[in-house]
Amino acid sequence: MLTGCKDLNEVDDLNIVLAMGIDETPDHQVEVSTEIVDPMGARSSSQSGSGGQRDQAKFIRHGVGKTVEEAVDRLDENVARNLFLSHNTVVIFGRAYAEAGIDRSMDYLERNLSLRRNQLWVVTDDTAAHLLEASGKPELYNALAIRSLVEQGVNKSIAINSTQLRVMRDYLRPSHAPNMAYLTVAHSELCECGVGLFDGSHFRGHLTSKDANGLLLFLGPTQQTEYTLPCSSGKSSTDLQNTFRILGTQTKVVPVMKGSEVQFSVQVRGRAEIERLCQGSKTTPDAYKEFETQISSELQQRMQHVMTKLQKDDVDSVQFATLLYRNNPAVWRKISTKWKDTFPTLTVNYDIHIQLLRNGLASKSPDTEFSPQGLPPRAGRRGSAP
Structure with missing residues (x-):
């Protein structure tokens, strides 16, 4: 007698996407990269401390098209099981795509009902695909590692909390200059490096963590x-x-x-x-x-x-x-x-x-308070040692 969900799907029939990267290819097409949960790999990773098996908890897939929508459709067609975007937590913009303007993807990210407006937007001076493939240990998934790095930077006022809702509000305000969390890759590992600067929808460089604090002030x-x-x-x-x-x-x-x-x-x-x-x-x-x-x-x-x-x-x-x-x-x-x-x-x-x-x-160093006379007797409470 109760109504059910119209688009009900079993978990076993879905590819759960945790992170999405958007890049521009040399021939000016859009490449969308996704970090997808591997249920069997995640189960084996949780039961083993081996670094090699940890990488099995996820896999990366790519799709290319003239627009973001077309690239996501191509990706969905070439991966077994349907993409499930409602758990996506991070969107990464590669440098080439961000410099040309992220407004090309804003319509898709804002209007797609499967995506949530509290997902984190991040920009990098590398490609988004490279950032997704870098090591995010000790986290199993790079999406969680990226969010954790940004949150730690926010707590120390060297990074900015650039959720989709906040970036879009700054984009539409008179200054028309949203700020975005900036990450890069160093020695094949994720590295938190400050704040990405935008003039409208165009990436104009970044501030290091030290300079980012001056901006946040x-x-x-x-x-x-x-x-x-x-x-x-x-x-x-x-x-x-x-x-x-x-x-x-x-x-x-x-x-x-x-x-x-x-x-x-x-x-x-x-x-x-x-x-x-x-x-x-x-x-x-x-x-x-x-x-x-x-x-x-x-x-x-x-x-x-x-x-x-x-x-x-x-x-x-x-x-x-x-x-x-x-x-x-x-x-x-x-x-x-x-x-x-x-x-x-x-x-x-x-x-x-x-x-x-x-x-x-403490106004004095502990060393200044040291003296042999201040030590307890070796024989304990009954007096000095014979």
Whole structure:
């Protein structure tokens, strides 16, 4: 008496796709690569610690066509069992395809009811097929390894959470410059390397993890970021420098009118803690003020470095146009048609202050507290040894 699913299929009749890669071939066709679960291989991999058998948990298949839709159809025709896309968790764009424009695939990815808008979009300077074939150990599947790497980068504010919904929203906003997680392959293994920059739908390069943190400071709260600064004496070694951890920051960006000129005021406030100090450093109130000044200066330098690069490339990845539209729509309507000429010459004013906390700090090295007199007697509680 109960209704059932119209498209009911047994699991044994499906190919479950976990990741999809989109590349452009030398003859300007589209190649779609998929990572598909191998049920028998996954079962044997879970029962064995052998590295060779782990690769049997998945297999990669490719399809080529004039469009993404045609490439997926060719792929479905050439693989036994039907493709099941509802569990797809990652979409990877190869460099050649992304530079030519990812808008060619947006319609398919947005309108296909089998695909979910919380799937992660990733760009690489290699091919998407190569990224899918790289080692993602200890994960069984590269799709899970890619998501895990990006999530770890987001938690340390060196990567961006580029779900499909977020990328599409930034693409449609006035800045028209979405940011995307960027991964590459190093020594046949996945390597998290920062944020991919887009001008509209066209890939315009990437920022390394260090520079990515400077970009993320513009875009909103950051957390758990480590900063290493040289010793004030100038005699620091590579393994002993001043190290601080930024626990969290809050950013406020406001467009300001100076006559007929638009400027942007960037205010950053945050808290940090000491992880390591150079030898001989004193934890006096004056030293704390000096450390706070150094950290604030380092953050400003990173932000200015990123801003200089973005203005040189004329890519509004900091979303200034969107902020201007929200705060002053009347001004935005006047300069929207010439924003591409305005953005490279914008003046940005910075106000950055990081508060250094004083919790759990040991002011002396454990070695300075050592003395033979402080050791317990060898005979225990009854006195010294005979």
